[in-house]
Amino acid sequence: MEIFISGQIDGNILTLSEEESKHCIRVLRHRKGDMIDVADGRGTLYRCRLLSDSPSAATAEIMEKHEGWGGHPYELTMAVCPTKNMDRYEWFAEKACEIGVDRIVPVMGEHSERRIFKPARMERILVSAMKQSLKSRCPEVADAVSVKDFIRLSAQEDNAGLKLMAYCFEDEDHPRISIKEALQSAPSGCNKITVLIGPEGDFSKEEAALAMENGFIPVHLGPSRLRTETAALTAVACVYERFVM
């Protein structure tokens, strides 16, 4: 199965971008009358019939609409400090999309070495991961924000769900439980999860204290010493396992 993506939907007529049209018509050789599957990137898949096989702006008529197609029964926000090497962060984003994540927030920690985050390339990677893993919704990439601001903003949300912060240092005042235990302790029906993952240099004590004050549960990811992106993906896998297996 091959899915295309389109943000241009007008009534029951949908138009593919130049890039998608070229792929659909020139590469895959679809012709007028063919049925194709198109995701809107926001959670709906459309079965459509091609009305025009223009390689620059193919149009199609929507025959069926499938909301929530390829979705997952949880809502996961991963707030992860960007890694020094952006490839590692992009790799995390791609794999998290395949497994199932809703929102990626690049958060800048006090110990973060990287202070600039360019989302454009990551968004392209997410679109292709979404298509490759047959999902109709593309994870959102939020604007970069400081760890402390992210914590403060999340405190203002009603129904923020289960908020977890994974860090490495020992903290007598706040003994950590494993992310598995934390996910099991979630009130039944709570399927909204936020996981905060720190930078190579871990969170500062102040960031951790602020998170605790604002309802984050301190968690660990087991005894292994994981890189930022590996810790983040392990957390995504734990949430996925908790809700779908």
Next chain:
Amino acid sequence: MEIFISGQIDGNILTLSEEESKHCIRVLRHRKGDMIDVADGRGTLYRCRLLSDSPSAATAEIMEKHEGWGGHPYELTMAVCPTKNMDRYEWFAEKACEIGVDRIVPVMGEHSERRIFKPARMERILVSAMKQSLKSRCPEVADAVSVKDFIRLSAQEDNAGLKLMAYCFEDEDHPRISIKEALQSAPSGCNKITVLIGPEGDFSKEEAALAMENGFIPVHLGPSRLRTETAALTAVACVYERFVM
């Protein structure tokens, strides 16, 4: 903490390779008398005192020996079909090492596009992942073998432990359970796990049938459509979560 690796241990004297000596002496500027930590790559960490700070062949006297240092309470063999793009397989190996894996077996499936596997580069990646994630044991990379031969060989093992095969296709004769259920169903005390992960084109029906005949439990990894390397890493994370969290 920084760990070095050495395979040259003679009594209580240990010698670093030229590469490790250069890193220890030239880059990190260790001098005669300094204490350093050296892993043998087979599960033991040695605290040593440098006897010579030769940048080509530094030697050190073993003061303490820590067996099983940085280990995990399970024994995991991941038999994974190499991906078309080797970077994806090497990425899996690096991340699996960080989380915790004992043996990686490149298995060639009947639907595998890649038929050649060169372990050298992957072994270098595993050594650096092992050092970076502070483990004393480097995962073994077995010789490439066909999926069917791997299944036959594992059938000859006494105490092969829990053997799981993850595939995508529906099979009425062998309904699949989730890997989580399969791991929970393992007899208590069984911590030896083998997971077989297929190629992009999945296993052939014959490979799956042979695996079932030889005691493999058919499992799925949830509803998401995962690439080979993502499926393999998700399985590693599930085993890790089952045994250490």
